[in-house]
Amino acid sequence: MLFYRAVLSLSHQTLSYLSGLIHHRHTIGSLWRRLGPGRQAPLVLVHLRKGETLAEVAAGFGVGVSTAWRYIREAITLADEGYTGAGEHVRVPYKGRNKSASQKGANSAHARLRGPGERANAQLKAWRILRRLRCCPLRAGQLVKAILTLQLREVG
Incomplete structure (x- = not known):
């Protein structure tokens, strides 16, 4: 297998965040790992962001x-736990003209809540692992929530 260096279009902040999650898992008594948190985080991010196979990632690291x-x-589970969803209820804005001030305020609040989610959906396209998923729906949901957590950390 041929190895190469590559650029991963993520900030150091995202790498540090994921490394911190992994490090925390180590400090609470998790089992010994061959790679430390500083090497596990790039392994995970390369797989998720570039969509490289497990064999390629394993050989590279x-x-x-x-x-x-x-x-x-493990990293997907940790990042999934960091996901803060809006809950099970779906909220919709008020429709029509001549809305009261309270309805306009509610619509404004709804737009503020919905905006980050819509941006996240647009940004999910950069994570190549999602283009051809080969896993069960439960794992896909956890994967998307974990990626969303990392993406939100990336942008701010």
């Missing part, structure tokens, strides 16, 4: 495929 999968799964 000098670990086995099952180890790479375990690191990725």
